[in-house]
Amino acid sequence: MRKITYFVPYPELIPVVRWLMDQPCYQGIFVNASIQYFPIMYDVEVEDDCDLVIARGYSIHVIRERFSGAIVEIPITGSDIVKAIAQCRKNTNCQKIGLIGDYSNMKDIQSMSSLFNINFVVYVIDNPDQIEDMVKRAIEEGCDALISGSHANKCVIKNGFKVYSGIIENSEEAIARALNSAASLLKNMEYEASQMELLRLLAENVTDGLIFVDDRERIRIANANVGRIFPNRRPVAGKGFQEEFSFMTRNYLKACREKQHLDNEIYRTRDMNIAVDFTPVMIEDNYKGMIITIRDIGRLQQREAQIRTKLNEMGLYAKYQFSDIIHQSPVMEHVIQRARKFASVTSNVLVYGETGTGKELVAQSIHNASKRKNGPFVAINCASFPENLLESELFGYEEGAFTGAVKGGKAGLFEQAHNGTLFLDEVSELPVSFQGKLLRVLQEREVRRVGGKRVVKIDVRIIAATNKNLKQMIQEGLFREDLLYRLDVLNLSIPPLRKRREDIRLLAEYFLLKYKEQFETCADHFTGHAVELLCGYPFRGNIRELRNIVERLSVTVQDATVHASDVEESLGLNDTDTQPYPIQHPGQMPPVYQDSPADPIYAKEIRKEEVVSLLKECGYNKSEVARRLGINRTTLWRKMGKMGLL
Known part of the structure; x- marks a missing residue:
């Protein structure tokens, strides 16, 4: 109240x-x-x-x-003064009345002297200190009656002046x-107070420092965060803003003068760096004050990191590391060591590899070994979206950009990947017409949402993957050469499974134990001949195909051991009409081992010089030599016999 x-x-x-x-x-x-x-x-x-x-x-x-x-x-109304004059005439026979006061309507009273048939003299004063002097002057000038306020009347009584002194009384009107x-003023004050309380509650519920300065440059609101940011400078409502924050004066006056918003003005204080926004409050083109938002840049960066962490919790994170890549082959070890070097820098990476070779696994491992590991890892399959949806998915969109747009708009994957990694899988499938837009974003490192005007700066590392020959696609007009150069700063080639056969047994056993636990099945190991069959299979679908085959075996095999017959059945080798690829059988050289342009790596691995070198390196341990070559011991003996090494 x-x-x-x-x-x-x-x-x-x-x-x-x-x-x-x-x-x-x-x-x-x-x-x-x-x-x-x-x-x-x-x-x-x-x-x-x-x-x-x-x-x-x-x-x-x-x-x-x-x-x-x-x-x-x-x-003081005219009727109040007239009433006082009438009372004076009634009580005295005065000839000259002095009217003393600061009332604006006193001068008009003088023109009414003819109505009363008496002489009026008006004595207007500017401040209370003049009252006594004005009373004396009126008496000296022959006034035999005075009409004034209560304070002039007290002056007459105090000094014992022998004149009539009447008080102008207020009427009920x-x-x-x-x-x-x-x-009316109280009602406005209540409304303003409720609005100020609402503003105060809003101010206290924002994480930034917030000050409202009225049009007389007085601080009206300063939330608690201002005191936190400036512990030695706690602004009090009613004080002058420039007095309290003199270091902001130049930009404050500029925003006042130009009636324009100033964004992210940076100041360096003794304890921290702050970013300040100045927002003029304009109501019907009339300036009503200034909202000043103050952000602690250090806390802002921490908050951004927390947001990124929450994005990771939403699934925008990399699950795998290099230690999760199951291998023992030298060729795969070489790829991993190369990828580790790439993780130490922020350059874009282009990953080549057939389908199912684990390109995203390598991409996630690079991310988790990099300085961006605490940032988001965002993946998109470029073949999954038509061009119009691809643009809004990658760049985001503003509210109302198109029919069905989410209220408030949506951040694109580039924005979501800020300070992290964006993985573009099957980048070769991007429409040529869209490739130019992507190139511009990569060059400028900024993105504009569909239907928006605001440009958002981004810091994103790109890892792209493809299973196609992009240089050939350039010749065919299906891929932009300049985009390739932007993506192919660093490159990796993931070998297909048939070129890293040493890893097949490890992978098969890993998947078998995984599905045993997942499905609560029996199978937990392979016979040697079963492994030999798997190692001789070409796996055109690579690790993905191997995983599917082992999952099938885990479900169909009813005991702990997976036999060669189980593998043959799972691979469809018993049905010649459905057998998809040539397979290595005991005593038979599979096509993949022959010297052919299709498999130069494995043609080299079974050459005589390589076998001789490995024998020396392994101390003539034939089991170790066979393991390194990715073949079984029987096959090694047979090859050594043909090479004249026995």
Whole structure:
């Protein structure tokens, strides 16, 4: 409830004011109002918790020096003055009346002197200190009656002047007008207070420092975060903004002058770096104040990292590391060592490999070994989207950009991958018409959402993957050469499974144990001949195909051991009509081992010179030599016999 103080100019007015305040039209408004009378003007005191003062005349001058709140002035009406003059004529035979006051309608009263058949002299004063001098002057100039306020009347009595002194009394109409003005002002104050409280609650629930400065450059709101950012500078409502934050004056005045928003103005304080926004508040083209947002850049960076972490929790993270890549072949070890080197830099990487070779596994491992490991890992299969959806998926879109657009818009994968890695699988399937848009984003390192105007800076590492010959596609006009150069800064070639046969047994046993646990099945190991059959299979689908075959075996084999017959059945080798590829049988050289342009690596691995070198390196341990060559011991003996090494 607002606290109001009504200062009456003379005590006889107290019951009149109280009666009017109690009228039904003011119900509930002046409940917490006090009515006070101070005989000595300079003794006027206003309580600290007072919200509004009602007073008149010279008292207002004194009150304004001691009270910064709202003041309603009780009007002196023309009829009040006429009534005082009539009372003077009734009580005296005065010839010259002096009217003393600062009332704006005093001069108009002088023109009414002919109506009263008497001489009026108006003495207008500017401040209370002139009252006594003006009273003396009026008497010296022959005034035999004075009409004024209560303070001039007290001066006459105090000095014992022998003149009539009448007080201009307030009519009920004048008092009611003052009360109406006060009621209206109180209503506005309540509304403004509710709005300010709403703003305060909003301000306290934002993580940044927030200050609202009114059009008189006074701080109206400063949330708790401002005190946290500036522990030695706690702004208080009512103080001047420039006084409290002088180092922001230049940009503050610029925003005030130009009525334009200033974004991310950087200041370096003793303890931290801050970013400050200045937003003018304009209502119907009228400047009403300034909203100043202050952000601790260090906390902003921490918050961004937390957001990225939450994005990771939503699935935008890399699951695998280099240690998860099951292998023992030298060729795969070479790929991994090369990839580890790539992880130490931020250059784009292009990964080549047939389907099912584990390109994304390698991409995730590079990400998790890099400095971006705490950032998001975002993957997209470029073949999964038509061009129009691909653009909105990668770049995002604003609300209303197209029919069905999510309210509020959506961040694209580039934005989601900020400070992390974006994996573009099957990059060869990008439409040529879209490749130019992607190239621009990679060059400028910024993205604009579909239907938007704002440009968003991004820091994203690109790892792209393909199972096609992009240089050949360039010749055919299916891939942009400049995009290839942008992607192919570093490159990896993942060997197919048929070129790393040493890894087949390890992978098969890993998958078998995995599915045993997952499906609660029996099979947990292979016979030697079963492994030999798997190692002789060409696996055009690579690791993905091997995994599917082992999953099939895990379900169909009913005991702990997987035999060669089980593998033959799973591979469809018993049905010549469905056998998809040539297979190595005991005593038979599979086509994949023959010297042919299709498999130069394995043609080299079974040459005599290689076998001789491995025998020496392994101390003539034929089992170890066979393991390194990815063949069984029987096959090695047979090959050595043909080479004349036995």
